[in-house]
Amino acid sequence: METIQRPVVSFLGPIASYSHQAVRQVFPEPTWELRPAATIDDVFDQVQFGEVKAGVVPIENSTNGSVVFTLDNLADRNGRYKDITVDGEIFVDVHHCLVGHRNPSPVLELEDHGDGSGTCTPTLTDPRPSKPKSKPLANLRHIKRLYSHPQAFGQCNAFISTYLKGVEIFDVSSTSKAAEIVSQDTTGTWAAISSELAANLMQGLDMLARSIEDRDDNTTRFLIIGKNTTVPKDWNLVKQSVGEASTRTLISFTVPHTSPGALAEVLSGFKAHNLNLTSINSRPSLLAPFQYIFFIEFEGSKYDDPDGRVKGALDNIDRVAQSWRLLGSWERYK
Template sequence: MPQDVTVAYLGPPASYSHQAALGAFDTEEHTFIPQTTIGDIFTSVQTGATTYGVVPFENSTNGNVVFTLDLFRDRSSGYHVVGETYLTVHHSLVSSASDLTGLTRLYSHPQAFGQCEHWLNSTLKGIERIDVSSTSRAAQLVRDEPGSAAIASAAAAEVNGLKVLARNIEDTPDNTTRFFVLQAAEMRSPMSEEGGKGDKTFVAFSVDHAQPGALADGLKVFKNFGLNLTSIASRPDRKTRWNYVFFVEFEGHEDTQNVKDALEELGTFCAEMRVLGSYVDRQKLAKKPAAAS
């Protein structure tokens, strides 16, 4: 495979997004390109500047990454979700200081703050928190700023020559982030070997809020067609106050007949609907027994 097969991730290097991208793609066959924001990752895929993009979607402790959901809502074309990957996230408090004494500012991504609330409230309560674009960017910023610290990975500390003042400060030891893999709109993930049973599909839709029970009727479609929901979230649609876009993930591939039929019926209850992609269920794949040799 040529070296121009590129993967965009939320940088700088050593971010959790970088680690997720390295875990999802062969490092010898792909070139990894850092982006400043999650929006830049979408743009790089939509414009063809990169072949793939890896974006954080949800965390087991702190829920959905709203920045990503908003981009799925606002960017209506030019990409397709073709995969998912999971990363166990262990946060560290990193700094150029030798201990916690005298720390006045704390930098990190908002998701990282949310994943470390218990530790922060018990150990660094009252210290100013400053949101930045990524945890690795936070580590960069504190490198030359006395009195500051960052929540980042131990890898980011090593890259930036920082000390690790505390390890594993996340609220839950199994703290895991799920990432989506994006590719250009004309590319779609093929069905798994199990005829779609090992796949998931991600859709976005809105309903007529003036129609009583429209959302309930739409969600009932999945039950009627035997499609198990694995995730549901919502964001304001930014067109009408108190109207929402719903994001639903379910088991099955968009190319199977029962999913096609279900989506056709779902469309009758929707003001708008978009299929954002189908991809292999990595959790289900990980649980499959290894083939006998």
């Protein structure tokens, strides 16, 4: 018997993390083996040293901002990740679910939702709490404990203060860890806030409520990293629509400390070449205090640049910056 060796894509685990959800959206499983890694550093290491073909790491969340661990690896201050390129991006709508075990008493089911009031309690820190935007799918009166990541608790305030008043809160390291703990509960009274994926992948969990987050536009963007200039055709990635077809390029650069105005000069090059900047980030250079590595993302591709505008802006950077690196150009789909 011959074993078929599938290419491997590594993602920030554990199983059922939002990174896992990102990978599943775009990497087709018949073609790819999906492998969780313990840290963002591990994903970068596995890609750089050829243990996996691709990696998926979070880069920013629409509520919490940039993921500095990913930026610091892309900054690559020690040259450890010299072959790594950014080959694409994945957007995941972050919908938190309440998972646990249904109340075994059928009388209470469907009739009575929690305290029944559907309103949350005003507190000193939140005198006018927003109303939760979703209702439980099942009675929640039996829930005594609630497990999740602290960030997820913060994103589900209205639901918790309306339907889970007085429940004891337990902070754990990830939403998937929370689901795992609750899946092993034998009392039937524990619940977790986690991804829908966790409810589907873990044995013995019931879905108690969907989309319990306060804001309905909570989105996390992930980067696909590899060692390519463009995504190979045989990767067979699913094309995720973002509304309009376009391209993106990500670069990093430093400016000479002795040349005041260099940063403004790099940036003015994008206007001069009519390129739309979509984001800017900076991280400490660690060469001297308050010198930075900058990250700029803009519309356009080095590999599809018929009028030479991207080349023009990059030539300008090459002239002005102390150091710079093209991290990657990738496509967006309609």
